[in-house]
Amino acid sequence: LDKFNCQAKTFEHISLQIKDYQISRIGCLLFDKIGNLWIGTRDGLFRLSFDKNKKVSRVVHFMKDGKRSNSITDNYITSLFEDSKGAIWIGTYGFGINKFESEKEGGIFSAFTMDDGLPNNIIYTISEDNGGYIWITTDYGLCRFNEKTKRFKNFFISDGLQNNKYYWNAAFKNLDGKLYVGGLNGLNAFYPDSILDKRANIFPVTITDFKIYNEPVRPLVKYNGKVAVKKSISCTSEITISYKSQEISFEFSALDYEQSNSIKYAYLLEGFEAKWHEVSSDRRFAIYTNLEPGTYHFMVKSTNRNGDWGKNIAQVKLTVVPPFWKTWWFKVLLGVIIIALILFYNRYRVYSLERQKRKLEKQVLERTAKIEEQKEKLQLQNTEIQNQQNQLIKLNEEVVSANEFKLNFFTNISHEFRTPLTLIIDPIESLINSATTSNSIKETLTLVHKNTQRLLHLINQLMDFRKIEQGKMRLHISKVNANEFIENIVLSFSSLATQMSIGLQFVPLDTESEIWIDCQKIEDILYNLLSNAFKNTPNNGEIEVKLFSGIESPLNTMNISVADTGIGINEEQLPLIFNRFYQIESKTNNPIGTGIGLSLTKELIECHKGSIKVESTPGCGSRFVVSIPVSQESYAIVDFTEPNYEPTKLVKQVSNFADELLSYSSIENAGQQLYTTIENRPVVLIVEDNNDLRSFIAARLNKTYNILVADNGKSGFSIASSNYPDVIVSDIMMPEMNGLELCAKIKTSLITSHIPVLLLTAKAEIKDEIKGLETGADCYLPKPFDFDLLEAHISSLIEIRKKLFERFLYQKELDTKVLATNSLDEQFLAQVTESIQENIDNPELNVATLAKKMLISRGHLYKKLQSLSNLPPTDFINNIRLKKSLELLHNINHNISEIAYSVGYTDPKYFSRLFKKQFGLSPSEYQEHLQSSKSPLA
Ligand code: ADP
Numbered sequence: 001l002d003k004f005n006c007q008a009k010t011f012e013h014i015s016l017q018i019k020d021y022q023i024s025r026i027g028c029l030l031f032d033k034i035g036n037l038w039i040g041t042r043d044g045l046f047r048l049s050f051d052k053n054k055k056v057s058r059v060v061h062f063m064k065d066g067k068r069s070n071s072i073t074d075n076y077i078t079s080l081f082e083d084s085k086g087a088i089w090i091g092t093y094g095f096g097i098n099k100f101e102s103e104k105e106g107g108i109f110s111a112f113t114m115d116d117g118l119p120n121n122i123i124y125t126i127s128e129d130n131g132g133y134i135w136i137t138t139d140y141g142l143c144r145f146n147e148k149t150k151r152f153k154n155f156f157i158s159d160g161l162q163n164n165k166y167y168w169n170a171a172f173k174n175l176d177g178k179l180y181v182g183g184l185n186g187l188n189a190f191y192p193d194s195i196l197d198k199r200a201n202i203f204p205v206t207i208t209d210f211k212i213y214n215e216p217v218r219p220l221v222k223y224n225g226k227v228a229v230k231k232s233i234s235c236t237s238e239i240t241i242s243y244k245s246q247e248i249s250f251e252f253s254a255l256d257y258e259q260s261n262s263i264k265y266a267y268l269l270e271g272f273e274a275k276w277h278e279v280s281s282d283r284r285f286a287i288y289t290n291l292e293p294g295t296y297h298f299m300v301k302s303t304n305r306n307g308d309w310g311k312n313i314a315q316v317k318l319t320v321v322p323p324f325w326k327t328w329w330f331k332v333l334l335g336v337i338i339i340a341l342i343l344f345y346n347r348y349r350v351y352s353l354e355r356q357k358r359k360l361e362k363q364v365l366e367r368t369a370k371i372e373e374q375k376e377k378l379q380l381q382n383t384e385i386q387n388q389q390n391q392l393i394k395l396n397e398e399v400v401s402a403n404e405f406k407l408n409f410f411t412n413i414s415h416e417f418r419t420p421l422t423l424i425i426d427p428i429e430s431l432i433n434s435a436t437t438s439n440s441i442k443e444t445l446t447l448v449h450k451n452t453q454r455l456l457h458l459i460n461q462l463m464d465f466r467k468i469e470q471g472k473m474r475l476h477i478s479k480v481n482a483n484e485f486i487e488n489i490v491l492s493f494s495s496l497a498t499q500m501s502i503g504l505q506f507v508p509l510d511t512e513s514e515i516w517i518d519c520q521k522i523e524d525i526l527y528n529l530l531s532n533a534f535k536n537t538p539n540n541g542e543i544e545v546k547l548f549s550g551i552e553s554p555l556n557t558m559n560i561s562v563a564d565t566g567i568g569i570n571e572e573q574l575p576l577i578f579n580r581f582y583q584i585e586s587k588t589n590n591p592i593g594t595g596i597g598l599s600l601t602k603e604l605i606e607c608h609k610g611s612i613k614v615e616s617t618p619g620c621g622s623r624f625v626v627s628i629p630v631s632q633e634s635y636a637i638v639d640f641t642e643p644n645y646e647p648t649k650l651v652k653q654v655s656n657f658a659d660e661l662l663s664y665s666s667i668e669n670a671g672q673q674l675y676t677t678i679e680n681r682p683v684v685l686i687v688e689d690n691n692d693l694r695s696f697i698a699a700r701l702n703k704t705y706n707i708l709v710a711d712n713g714k715s716g717f718s719i720a721s722s723n724y725p726d727v728i729v730s731d732i733m734m735p736e737m738n739g740l741e742l743c744a745k746i747k748t749s750l751i752t753s754h755i756p757v758l759l760l761t762a763k764a765e766i767k768d769e770i771k772g773l774e775t776g777a778d779c780y781l782p783k784p785f786d787f788d789l790l791e792a793h794i795s796s797l798i799e800i801r802k803k804l805f806e807r808f809l810y811q812k813e814l815d816t817k818v819l820a821t822n823s824l825d826e827q828f829l830a831q832v833t834e835s836i837q838e839n840i841d842n843p844e845l846n847v848a849t850l851a852k853k854m855l856i857s858r859g860h861l862y863k864k865l866q867s868l869s870n871l872p873p874t875d876f877i878n879n880i881r882l883k884k885s886l887e888l889l890h891n892i893n894h895n896i897s898e899i900a901y902s903v904g905y906t907d908p909k910y911f912s913r914l915f916k917k918q919f920g921l922s923p924s925e926y927q928e929h930l931q932s933s934k935s936p937l938a
Contacts, residue, residue: 713737
């Protein structure tokens, strides 16, 4: 280090004044305002102070101290500078700049390097402009340092400088404040205060494009039904898109075309996000997908080239139009509609409830009125019914009294019948017993006697009923021996039992007992039960009467059982048999009876303070059990009246009953042979189950007709089909097969269909008459019938048939229809006639060949033809042959022999004889008459 004296033109060796330090490799020097000399070397920084004699008084050496962070950054010093405020700045070679702070601790410096903003750490010059900025030239770039803000601003070739590399100590400021810096490529001079920092310019940002699904949006074009922008995007402030535009993108740019790479951008979609997105200049777009409908603001801003954010923000309003159902107006409308509906529904409900209420009220009123009306009607009806009831009661009373009157009258008259009946019976009995009476008269008288007895019995039964009804039936209790008394009654039936081969048993009480009973009533009861048993038990059956007591002793109740092995009674009919006039209708039971017996028996038993029970098995038999009290104590004193019992009466009664029963039980009793048969008289078949009536009718008709008899429809039919009667007279109510069934069978079977049927019945109703005629009955007579009328009917039926026979015989036409009275016969006759006509030229044609053709037996054909035409079949065939020849004779071309042959006669003479017999003229005479056009057979 030397000091040059300008006047003396000499050097003063300063180094000699410094003993402790070797100052060499000096790069730069600086005198500060207070007179210190700062020396920058490659071995640190020295500061030399001088005394008054301008001799070095003090030397301070500042070196980099690795242990301290605030020591100088490097020992290689390149430049030194004192600023306007007196601060010393030190530039280093590779370690930035240092500012001297104090000399304590070997020197305290504040350092600035590239880390703080320097463009390069190799420093060439440090200077200060008039504005107080520190200017630093470096190995790469010029730098302006603001000490207050500690901010560096660097300038490069791009800022218009000659080069980025500068020279040592090549910096100067002139008096105007113009700064000169020298570098590798020359010199730059400038006024620092007039530097326009282009980089600090913030260029306006604009939105350059808007895309929907990556397609640039054009003005006034609809995208998903919406015009997005009306003007070009850069001029627009509002974008409207449909909710359907799910992907959109914005593109933007700052209007700096030189340095756009150093610009940064930031964007934000307000309403969608809160944070700005920073992007570099090569990513100048923003993409959004699935934006909810609503209003957004898209904002974008940029930095200047220095990276400072400008306040200039481009923004556009983005409206995503919602679907109509998400629009507010739609929601409001919906709300309004819902509210309206609710209101309407409420009003409607209220209205309908009110209407219903009104309706109900109306209905209630109506119903009430109706009920009132009905009530009134009912009341009216009630009074009417009451009136009617009263009338009925009155009427009933009248009926009862009329009935009473009638019954009284009936009882009285019945009573009146008894005397005359007795008066009839007695003389008849004496007549029957008289030796002078002829047998035939005796027979008739017996019939009269029997029926008179029956009538008397019936009248007695009816009077008993009446008595019981009127409470006039008295008990006549007396003491008898039980076994003896009952056995006597049973014994009266023993002869009937023998005749019917019925085993009659009596089982007495074990001990002989005296009992208290009304003998007449017990006898009547037993008679009824036993007669029923006989009526309903077939021959060879068993009837048993058994006495047995209850368990008590002495004997208080006695039981009498009457059991038979008869036909029995159905379970359903059991409760009915004690009803008055109830009879079981059956094909096999005996028709004797009135239906009074059991009902009277029951009343009599009840009158006797007893009871009756019945058990029965159909087909096996029945058992009636009568229980009666038999002790003296059981009866009141009034019951012990004078006995009215006549033991002899029973024997007669049973004998009458036996007669009647036996007369029904077999037809053989009144056999066919009893009636006289005279040849050629018409035959009448009488079908009637009542022997007496049958015999009576038969006896009367026998005077004019031959008689056949049957006791029921079944035997009637078999007799009719083997005997071909001319007329059938039949009853309707009969066992086995009734009259209607018989008639139907007769009329539908070929053998018998021609026989006229006359039905007799007690049923006089017209309904039955029709039923009778429907079955094909020819005539119908209600019972009781007038006998003359019956005879007239029979003779007319026979007469009609006779007329038919004659008509057939003498008519010239071949018409057999006239003989038929029903379709079956008509058919039969048509068939026979056809068969004959088919073989009319066959002389061999006879009954046998005809029967073969007709497929019926010869006998049947014979009988049937005979009955239908009253002609033997040979005559019938001849009749047809002759009628046919009559037809042929009308053709004059035929000669008589030809005709004779063609109608089956081998001998024309025989034919002529027969012809003459039939028609009264010979065939030739007949032809002559024909030719003279006279009616030949007038
Ligand atoms: P009826 O005069 O017809 O005998 P009842 O009153 O004596 O009348 O009897 C009523 C009916 O009871 C009869 O029609 C008969 O069919 C039936 N009946 C009575 N007793 C017997 C019996 N022992 N066996 C079968 N049936 C009987």
